[in-house]
Amino acid sequence: MAKPGRTGKKGRKRKAANLMIIVDQFEEFFTNPENFYKEAPSQDSQIVVNLVLETARIAIKKYSGVCCVHYAIRLYRTMFCFQGFTGVHWVFSIFVPRLKRKDLKQVIEEPAILSGNRISQRLIERVVYDIADGVDQLPILQHALSQIWLAADHGRKEMDLIHYAMVGGMPASELPDEEQPEFQKWFDGLPPVRQKYYKETGLNKVIEMHASVLYENAWEYYNNNHPGKGITQQDAKRIIALTFSCLTKIDNSRACT
16 A cells, blocks of 8 residues: 555655635634633633644644635634634734625626526626625525526526526516516426415525425435335425424524524
């Protein structure tokens, strides 16, 4: 067996690589009750913070090819109740401002172009128009675009308003006249239970509609992939409800996962 760092199975020399450690939602160490309670961090959260900080110190001091990137929305007072934050040398900070209209267009259009897909300008304009101010819409936007891509035959067609309507982003009545017959033909082929989801549409409804479809069809998906071990639709719904109730907690009278 080849020794690590020397040669691979085919005798090729392995090249050294840098390592980037991305700590997403780092601020939750200092805001979530399970990590910080009564002015003191929990033991587990302190250990994780120590590991991240020590890795960053070693990387800076020895240039070990390791880069630590911390994502945080803002500095919290509770951060400095954790041991190790006092005296930490922050190499640089990047502040990401609220995205403007032109930035949102770029966020929508450029990934599609880079991946070889096509997206109409009128769809871009409509989605940007539908993004509500003052709300973190990027996760909603990301999910909506992925669903639009699927509706456009996995990107084989140009992503357009009709696909946005298919995923529940806009009412069919607002489609251009030439696209309404195609949408109506597609809509008539849907099961009646799914047609009911289109009574309310909008960018914020795309995730809800997708979740409802998955919830209604989970039993069918399971049975197709586990022949001979089928379950009823009622049992599938009960399992999903029980699973999500185990993943959900109540924080300040709000349900969150």
